[in-house]
Amino acid sequence: MQSKIVGGGLPPAFSLFPSLNKTFTFHQILVLIITFLAYASLHASRKPPSIVKSVLGPSVNEDSNSPIDNGWAPFNGTEGTQRLGELDLAFLSSYALGMYFAGHLGDRIDLRLFLVFGMMGSGILTVVFGLGYWMNVHLLGFYMTVQIVCGLFQSIGWPCVVSVVGNWCGKEKRGLIMGVWNSHTSGGNIVCSVVASSVLGSGWGWSFALPGGLVIVSGLVVFMCLVVSPHDLGFEEPGKEIEMSLAAETLVVEEDKEDDDVGLLETVDLGDDDDSLSAIGFLEAWKLPGVAPFAFCLFFSKLVAYTFLYWLPYYLRHQAVAGVYISHKTAGILSTVFDIGGVFGGISAGFISDKIKARALTSVAFLSLSIPVLIMYRVYGSVSMFINIGLMFISGLLVNGPYALITTAVAADLGTQDSIKGNGRALATVTAIIDGTGSVGAALGPLLAGYISSRGWNSVFFMLIVSIFFAGLFLVRLAKAEIKEMSSSGELIASSGP
Secondary structure, rough: OOOOOOOOOHHHHHOOHHHOOOOHHHHHHHHHHHHHHHHHHHHHHHOOHHHHHHHHHEEEOOOOOOOOOOOOOOOOOOHHHHHHHHHHHHHHHHHHHHHHHHHHHOOOHHHHHHHHHHHHHHHHHHHHHHHHHOOOOHHHHHHHHHHHHHHHHOOOOHHHHHHHHHOOOOOHHHHHHHHHHOHHHHHHHHHHHHHHHHHHHHHHHHHHHHHHHHHHHHHHHEEEEHOOOHHHHHOOOOOOHHHHHHHHHHOOOOOOOOHHHHHHHHHHHHHHHHHHHHOOHHHHOOOOHHHHHHHHHHHHHHHHHHHHHHHHHHHHHHOOEEEEEEEOOHHHHHHHHHHHHHHHHHHHHHHHHHHHHHHHHHHHHHHHHHEEEEEEEHOOOOOOHHHHHHHHHHHHHHHHHHHHHHHHHHHHOOOOOOOHHHOOOOHHHHHHHHHHHHHHHHHHHHHHHHHHHOOOOHHHHHHHHHHHHHHHOHHHHHHHHHHHHHHHHHHHHHHOOO
16 A cells, blocks of 8 residues: 655654644644745745846837837847746746646655755745846846746645645635635735835845745745644544545435444545545546636636736836836836735635635636726726726736636645545645646746737737636636526525425
8 A cells, every 4th residue: 555645744843842732723724824924935036027127128218118228138128028028938837847747746745845845946046046146147048047947946836835725724615715825926926026126226136035035934934834734733634524424425325323423434544545545647637527627717817917927017117107107116016006906806706706606607707807907907007096006906806816716726626526536645736737737828928928018018918808818718618507506506495495
């Protein structure tokens, strides 16, 4: 029988401080806090390229709105925005590729040590990128290589943290809990935007060095304190009893209560058999119901979200608002409004999907509403700063809501669905497939924006709107099925009334 490697035992902090062995709820909250800190720091280390774009790339002549040949070689000159787009592609394509392998490995090795390995590598390479400023490096190959290797290390983070949270949180209110928890993405972006923008005047290298140091410190916290699974502390996984009792009820409908209790114990014991311990295959995971539609939806959703992540500060810097161009620092800080909207979007999407029990329908609704809002932002965002901020906030809410929901609650639902038949080793693989596919879109979005922006920003927004349309299209069939199921449930309740 295979050995189940979910966690490699208790972390060092539990040996140094035995008093940490408390209630299940305490450890649940502790895990949520530690994984929140871990991924917030990882995402913060992705934000610096967008903050320094306006310094590295060519400036725009405010009179003629044409590029000026200055900036930091090799990103200056008329092709500077294209080089910056290629730099984004280098990171995100390696991130997307690494995600598939990371998820496969995550279901087979110690998640805590694997996560620490990814965080340390990410932090060190982020600092190394910043060293290019002090070492006066102007070689495109240097920055490309650093970003490619950093993307591979970064790909380890997401499958690990989602798997750990999935181990500790049951399906009850999973959308709301993970919606709140998923604010780490926007939280990391906000913190980094403020910090990186503030130190930009002292040299763009600091905009990388500080977030890189944050990732390293967070990695040490993970190594010392993160407990991967409730089993490591002698607890049962949350929701397991309910799920198993429902399965037993289906199999032995006419058994008495005493027999049901025996069946429940027997089903729980099956968590240690060969089937549940063998990690699910990559192709097998693709065939699970719902995985492919949500993965391709995330491809287009993440394309839009990451285009904003990597290009919004640059866009704000080079688009006059009420006839005035803002500074590099102000553009970086102002871009946090989009991320603040993303926090509310992730929470509201999770809450709504829990209430109506329809993840696909919630995602389609958010995506549909985001199309007219993006059109309004492009058309009216330059009228005044108040309108710009308001529409940017709503855009962040609607664009990041489905993205946050799919990468968290949906991935956890699909990785623990009934069709897996008790296999507890699928969550990291399913998470990696969904987010890895989304990351391919994330790699293409910033690259295309770099090329298309030379034709004008209307073309970029057209690309974003078309992408949102296709994102919603992939979920239409699932949304219809959810509506039908909701209608059937309503009719069933009505027919069983007095």
